[in-house]
Amino acid sequence: xxxxxxxxxxxxxxxxxxxxxxxxxxxxxxxxxxxxxxxxxxxxxxxxxxxxxxxxxxxxxxxxxxxxxxxxxxxxxxxxxxxxxxxxxxxxxxxxxxxxxxxxxxxxxxxxxxxxxxxxxxxxxxxxxxxxxxxxxxxxxxxxxxxxxxxxxxxxxxxxxxxxxxxxxxxxxxxxxxxxxx
Amino acid sequence: xxxxxxxxxxxxxxxxxxxxxxxxxxxxxxxxxxxxxxxxxxxxxxxxxxxxxxxxxxxxxxxxxxxxxxxxxxxxxxxxxxxxxxxxxxxxxxxxxxxxxxxxxxxxxxxxxxxxxxxxxxxxxx
Numbered sequence: 001x002x003x004x005x006x007x008x009x010x011x012x013x014x015x016x017x018x019x020x021x022x023x024x025x026x027x028x029x030x031x032x033x034x035x036x037x038x039x040x041x042x043x044x045x046x047x048x049x050x051x052x053x054x055x056x057x058x059x060x061x062x063x064x065x066x067x068x069x070x071x072x073x074x075x076x077x078x079x080x081x082x083x084x085x086x087x088x089x090x091x092x093x094x095x096x097x098x099x100x101x102x103x104x105x106x107x108x109x110x111x112x113x114x115x116x117x118x119x120x121x122x123x124x125x126x127x128x129x130x131x132x133x134x135x136x137x138x139x140x141x142x143x144x145x146x147x148x149x150x151x152x153x154x155x156x157x158x159x160x161x162x163x164x165x166x167x168x169x170x171x172x173x174x175x176x177x178x179x180x181x182x
Numbered sequence: 183x184x185x186x187x188x189x190x191x192x193x194x195x196x197x198x199x200x201x202x203x204x205x206x207x208x209x210x211x212x213x214x215x216x217x218x219x220x221x222x223x224x225x226x227x228x229x230x231x232x233x234x235x236x237x238x239x240x241x242x243x244x245x246x247x248x249x250x251x252x253x254x255x256x257x258x259x260x261x262x263x264x265x266x267x268x269x270x271x272x273x274x275x276x277x278x279x280x281x282x283x284x285x286x287x288x289x290x291x292x293x294x295x296x297x298x299x300x301x302x303x304x305x306x307x308x
Contacts, residue, residue, distance in 0.1 A: 026215050030192055033213075048282045051247070055285065058213050058249050065215055125292070132257055133296050145250035153285055 011085070019085040024065050032061065036086065043088075049180045053093045056153055056178050057086070059146045060095050063174075068099035071169045093178040101172040106162055109172070116147050117157045124152045154178050186227045194220055195245060199227060204236030204271065212248040212256070221255035228262040235271035239263070244278035244306070245286070253289075260297045267299045278304045 011019060017039055020032065036057060040050045061084065070080045082099035101109065119127055128148045136144075151158055159175035190196035195210035206228075214220050241263060248256065260275065267273035275297075277290035287303060294301040 029215070034192070047280070051283060052285065055247060055249075058247065062213075062215060062249060062251065125288075129292050129296060132253060132292065145253060149250045149253075 014085070015087045015089045017086050017088050019083070021083040022081055024061070024068070024080075024082050026065070029061050029065060033058065046180070049091070049093075049178075052153055052180065053178050056150055056176060057095060059150050060084070060097055060174065060176060063146050064097055064099055069102045069105065069169070071100040071102070091179055095176040095178070096173065097176075098171055098173040100165070100169050101162070103164070103168055103170055106170060106172075110160075110162070112144065112147060113158055113160055116151045119151070121152075121155065124148060128152060150176060186224065188223075197224060199224070199231070201231060201234075201236075204239040205242070206239070207242045207244075208259075209242075209244045211246050212252040214249075215251065217249070217251040217255040221252075221259060225255075225258055225262055228259065228266065232262070232266045232269055235266050235269065237271060239266060239271045239273045241273065241275045242278065243275065243290075246280075248289075257293065257296065260293055260299065264297050264299050273299045274302060275299055276302045276304050278306050280306050 018032070018035060020028070022028075033054070037050075037054065040053065045053070064082045064084065068080060068082050082097065084095065084097045087094040087096070116124070116127075128145065131144050131148060147158065154177060156177045156179075159177075161173045163171040163173070165171055185201055186197065186199035188194075188197045190210040193211060193214045195208050195212045197206075197208050199206045212220075243256075263273050263275065275293075277293070279286035279290060290301065290303055294303075
């Protein structure tokens with residue numbers, strides 16, 4: 001029972017507004033987005049901030065929905081589960097996401113993130129248009145636009161980490177900051 | 183040929199396409215997980231319209247939010263409009279954005295840079 005309090009305290013310290021762990025479905029995302037919209041209205045967030053946070057949140061959550069890899073859990077059952085948390089401290093919103101990824105997919109993803117992080121505002125705009133117009137339509141959605149869009153809208157570098165679990169899978173975490181300062 | 187009309191939902195915009203007047207309106211939010219499925223009927227209906235298009239076609243886009251999954255589909259819609267424009271119907275795209283929404287204005291400018299159709303950026307007061 002002490003564990004529950006520890007989790008609570010940890011969340012309190014990080015000013016977590018909302019957190020979720022489990023399977024990410026389309027209906028869940030609809031509900032989460034609705035809750036966050038209401039919360040930001042309650043907090044009387046300025047429209048500009050509200051839009052930015054909402055947009056970035058959509059991309060982060062849909063990234064999870066589309067891209068998290070199915071990995072076998074301890075009982076060898078297929079697991080398609082993720083965690084996300086949304087925190088707020090003064091005028092800074094932070095979105096954390098975590099999901100399993102197959103090790104074989106790390107190189108590609110890391111390459112895309114590093115490329116996005118290496119570009120400045122103007123280069124991101126150019127790169128976005130290039131990918132938008134490359135004629136490749138991913139079945140999963142934006143065909144690689146998600147991370148570029150997040151970087152453009154936040155004006156921040158994307159913080160990420162891969163934690164190796166074993167020789168097959170790792171846990172991938174993202175830390176996205178949204179402020180209106182940029 | 184029937185007019186094209188879809189009601190909006192929390193994740194998808196309302197779309198009306200009046201074939202008699204050549205006015206297409208896309209309004210609301212476009213954040214579905216599967217945008218291809220959502221936009222395909224509109225692209226098909228533009229395809230049909232292109233063979234009997236009006237002398238002028240007006241497109242009003244007024245989106246509050248759209249995700250990157252929608253952005254490629256919206257580009258597809260605009261590419262159809264570009265070919266309708268080349269085919270002889272004068273197309274104008276009115277891209278609406280709210281006063282403080284620089285991201286939405288920039289998104290409109292991105293499309294304007296890619297698509298060879300007259301764009302008008304229309305500021306909406308909240």
